[in-house]
Amino acid sequence: MHEEVPDEEIDRQRALYGPLAQSVRELADAVIRTEVDDEDIRIAQAEIEAITKRLRERQLEGPYGVRFNSAGRSRAWGNAVVGTRNPVAPPLVVEHESSGRAWADFTLGAAYEGPPGLVHGGVSALILDQLLGEAAGAGGKPGMTGTLTLRYRRGTALGPLRAEAHIDRVEGIKTYAVGHIADDEGVTVEAEGVFILPRWARPHFEAEGSSAPSRFE
């Protein structure tokens, strides 16, 4: 969605909503790990419900979506991987190169667990889908995920991690991207994906001086 908001206002909103979402990420971690008394749990729950009720007094009707302004700034603040405003997102801060590379350093805690002490295999898939899609977009070849294949070499321990991706090749409307997640000792999960330019977006990419979005996901 196009929403004409000046860059300064975007920065102001980020400074407001980013720390709020971060406080809920910390709360989620505490909810998984707390061992306080039952009565304290019940009090916490009642307080949380009261906060939610106040925040809902005025709210968007549906999900956040993705918003663009004329300056080319986009906000995918509800995104499940990179959403600044989404407590479910770690969130990843992804860096890009226009050659079609994307990478991120991040830390995953208790909320992303699968096997004991390890990152859920599906969380690795979630992160790699985002990274590969961002690499495709960074290279000017965005698309929706068509296929995604993950190879798990070994367990990924919860903690500090790095994800990287790059465009392998482009064939018409299909962009092939590859990437991985690594810990201090090397690669733990590898991925390859095909990203397909949606039909509705194709005219934008045929026009000169395109202002089409750099990614869809």
Next chain:
Amino acid sequence: MHEEVPDEEIDRQRALYGPLAQSVRELADAVIRTEVDDEDIRIAQAEIEAITKRLRERQLEGPYGVRFNSAGRSRAWGNAVVGTRNPVAPPLVVEHESSGRAWADFTLGAAYEGPPGLVHGGVSALILDQLLGEAAGAGGKPGMTGTLTLRYRRGTALGPLRAEAHIDRVEGIKTYAVGHIADDEGVTVEAEGVFILPRWARPHFEAEGSSAPSRFE
């Protein structure tokens, strides 16, 4: 981890922690969508931080892990997909058949968004990894994810969904499972995965009257 807790105590804990985690899921949705004044945002953040601090007064040192008692009840309450106690998890309530089938009906809201109004492709991967793994485990052939391949047929709208999976075939330590996510109009994402019995668990499965875990993820 083996933790000798009677079934009644497990039920009691579920009734305590389940609603607490659910209150944080609602809060996360409200944080993404709220449009209340800046001052109200700041007050909410301060209150959330105070609750977290109290919950952390006594807590587990690390992630929740997976706990088993002698009656065969397991608790993967920190799991990123099914974790009752994990606000990041939707959470899915997965049903099983010992023939090697697993399925779940669930609803995904604003926190699971990728493209505007659609489920993040990686969230579909996350859910299918869990479902395929549960199908393998339900059929007595559990494993860690070896490979996982997703085919995205079309966008999956946020809202009510169903995921299903079953064992396709077993070859020694490898279990091949397939599954999909569907909305009212049919299948949106298909998956196939190979689940591999970890080396350390193999002796359990060679022994008679095994009490090995039914899944690892």
